[in-house]
Amino acid sequence: MAYWWDDAKPLDSLTDDELTRTQQATLIEHADGSVDLVLAQMYGAGSHRPGIRRLGQLPGRQEIERLLARYGRALKHPMGPWAEMEHGGRIRHGFIWSTEEATRHAIAVAKAAASRETERLWLRGVAIVGAGLLVAATFELDYGYYEFLRWGVFITASIAGFLCAERDKTNWVIGLVAIAILWNPFVPINLTREVWMPLDLVAAGYLALVAFVAAKRETQAQSVEDQ
Structure with a gap:
C-alpha cells in the first residue's frame, strides 16, 4: 500500500522555501519499530514533496521540539492522538509554524x-x-x-x-x-x-x-x- 510520504526526500535536503511551506509534522511508528518524522504541507497536499527523517527511537515532546527547531519550525499545538495504520504501525499529526511566529506568539501571550x-x-x-x-x-x-x-x-x-x-x-x-x-x-x-x-x-x-x-x-x- 502506498502512502503519501513514500516519495518524500530527506528532510535535510529541503530548501528554505520548502521548509517555510510546511504546515504539518507527522510522526510515524512503523510495525517494525522504526520511526519517521515527516514535514509536509497540509496532509501531504501541495506541489512540494515532503521531507522525511529516520529517528532511532520514538521521541518525546521535548525531543520533537528540538528536532523541529533545527529546521526553523515549531509545534503550534500539542500533536494529536495516535491513529492505527491499516498495515500496522501508527501515526499522529501536529500543526507547525515557524520559530519566529512561535516566538512572537509566546511574547504576545x-x-x-x-x-x-x-x-x-x-x-x-x-x-x-x-x-x-x-x-x-x-x-x-x-x-x-x-x-x-x-x-x-x-x-x-x-x-x-x-x-x-x-x-x-x-x-x-x-x-x-x-x-x-x-x-x-x-x-x-x-x-x-x-x-x-x-x-x-x-x-x-x-x-x-x-x-x-x-x-x-x-x-x-x-x-x-x-x-
Whole structure:
C-alpha cells in the first residue's frame, strides 16, 4: 500500500522555501519499530514533496521540539492522538509554524498575561480600599468624612466594575454598579445612620468578596484558554 510520504526526500535536503511551506509534522511508528518524522504541507497536499527523517527511537515532546527547531519550525499545538495504520504501525499529526511566529506568539501571550495580572492587582487594590472606607464609616466620624466617602466608594466601585467587565467577571458587575449608584456624589441618596450602617457593612463585605474571589489569581489553564 502506498502512502503519501513514500516519495518524500530527506528532510535535510529541503530548501528554505520548502521548509517555510510546511504546515504539518507527522510522526510515524512503523510495525517494525522504526520511526519517521515527516514535514509536509497540509496532509501531504501541495506541489512540494515532503521531507522525511529516520529517528532511532520514538521521541518525546521535548525531543520533537528540538528536532523541529533545527529546521526553523515549531509545534503550534500539542500533536494529536495516535491513529492505527491499516498495515500496522501508527501515526499522529501536529500543526507547525515557524520559530519566529512561535516566538512572537509566546511574547504576545506573556504580555497579555502580564496585563491581566496588572488588572487583577488593581481590582484587588481598589476593592480593598473601598471596603476599608465603608468599614471606617461605621464609626462616628466628622460629617466631612461621609462626603468624602461618597466619592471614594463611587470611584472604587466604578473602577472595580470596569475591571470585572474587562476580566469577564460580569456576574460581579451588577453589585458594583448598585454600590456606585447608592454612594454616588452627584445625586446623593439621603438615608438615616441606622439605615446606612448595615448598608456600609454589606457593601464592604461585597467589595471584600470582589477583592479575594473575583480578583483571585487565574490558574494556568484559565490563562491559556483566554488566549
